[in-house]
Amino acid sequence: MNTDVLTADIASSESLLPWFDELRSFLNEGKFAPWGAVVEQQLQGVLHDNEHGDQRRWLDALYSLPDLEQVNCDLTAHDLALTSTNISNEQQAAVLAAVQGLIPWRKGPFQFFDTHIETEWRSDWKWDRVAPHLSPLHGRVVLDVGCGSGYHMWRMLGDGAARVIGVDPSRLFLMQFQAVKKYAEVALGKLPADLLPLKMEDVPPRLKAFDTVFSMGVLYHRKSPIDHLQELRDTLRPGGELVLETLVIDGPLGEVLMPEDRYAMMRNVWFLPSPETLLLWCRRVGFKNARIVDLNQTSLQEQRSTDWMTFNSLKDFLDPSDINKTAEGYPAPLRAVVIAEA
Template identity: 75%
Template sequence: MTAADNSLLPWFDDVHAFLCEGKFSPWSNILREQLQTFLHDKEHGDQARWLEALDSLPAITPDACDLTSYDLALTKTQLDDAQRDAVEQGLRGLMPWRKGPFRFFDTYVDTEWRSDWKWDRVAPHLAPLKGRNILDVGCGSGYHMWRMLGDGAGRVIGIDPSRLFLMQFQAYKRYAERAHGTLNIDLLPLRMEDVPPRLRAFDTTFSMGVLYHRKSPIDHLQELRDTLRPGGQLVLETLVIDGELGEVLMPEDRYAMMRNVWFLPSVETLLLWCRRAGLKNPRVVDLNQTSLDEQRSTDWMRFNSLPDFLDPEDRKKTAEGYPAPLRVVVLAES
């Protein structure tokens, strides 16, 4: 393991200590080995550059850190020009930014996704998050995790194997903890397969934008169910199609330019999958056509985005001719 890899391990000391408690202990017993394996065996060529960008961010103590605002605003009444420039340049070194938005003092990170819109659609339907232990599968850079904490969650743990998302998460966490002290929120650079089977420990598990990337969606639903304590709540968001019970779209190759899309069920088929996976009372709380205002290229994510993935002559179809992205939110209990 490189020196840079070793330098990341202390980031996870707090969550490791938490997982040592009671029903979470099966994970704590293997977590350090998982992290060492990931950081050693899956080195990323850009990691040194990202760490340099992260460490270049100036040590500013925010006057406030609002975990309930749409942009998770970090504020400071007096910043000099050098600090402003250093914040923006450090954050630009961590581009592309996909999920957000975030406000780092005078720098507004206008991310590809307006993730706050999704949160506004989901949050009113959730079981109260106050005091709950939450797992966020495929959490990206952690935007929704911060909103969960802002709504009173007791502990939030996200998993996502992207090293860049981890650096972006740490950029915000460093400033948030300067304002609030130690916060019960962590992003583990791991995959769903790394969560111990049948853990049955979390009060709420989120899986948003993951199911359609799985070759075996029923297995994924069962894995999600098994992260939950009895009576715990699953929050599932995924792509669906209009159609009857039993209908499923499997793209020939790409879907909206994405290669790793496997199954897009009708809503009724998805609910059946949930029931067959052992989830109780699955129900739809939101159905939304993704708009060109919700997902688009920005100055902070300069690659192609949704407008480029759709048929320019018919925005109701993808570039491949499939139905344009339609997203559903389903709640269910274990």
């Protein structure tokens, strides 16, 4: 990360745009050119709001991370371990203060030298369930929709992906991603992984360019899940692979739950299909060989409050007398992973 761009106007779009220079060059080539033609304008549009939320405070934290000359990074480790044999106690303390300034940490875990960030979600558990079913990622260009802080992006890169692009509109997730990237690139050199603070709708329609697209934990937040599936299909080259993870319910073909208001205290949950209904949705938009490769009820050990995310979490969203039901009386979160081809 180039800290030379830091000025008094720390939160300006001009100070953040250089993060994406190399990616913008990549997107200007070949199949990705339709996105390259508009991505700078998209970034200018979302980054122009200099007072967005806590952006200034987060950037202060991010840029307070000390520069280190010797770093090791293991992108295959469960906690994406960043280590160094040449870091002082003062630098350790500065790292701790900086990453504390980026709380809450929801997706992880991460290891920043002697600071272990125990995130709300054990995202490594999800990756362990998904990874055995993937086509080899080696050499693939991957899109991760709703990527959060980028934990799974780093695991994709560690498994050999040629380039990983994540889209997620959260500004805090972008700062957390850049914090990891700062040190990972000291260890490994320039890394082809970028988190764009954009939405799925910002990906140009019918791009048909990516080898693999991930959408994990997004579908149930969409008012039109069929449209989302179509958007995902349109990002993929012919034969490209979809990796879809979403909430489902037990039930026969055709059964779908639409919550009256909230589901597990979330207002923005729209449709929870049965597994067979989900597969039908995939087939109807043109995916081939759609299959369920994993079904897992989220446990209180996989999603919970921690010192790094102190707000309410899964146990607060369930019926206190029956953890197999949500607080509203619906079936507790059951997640399915679908693999399919475009």
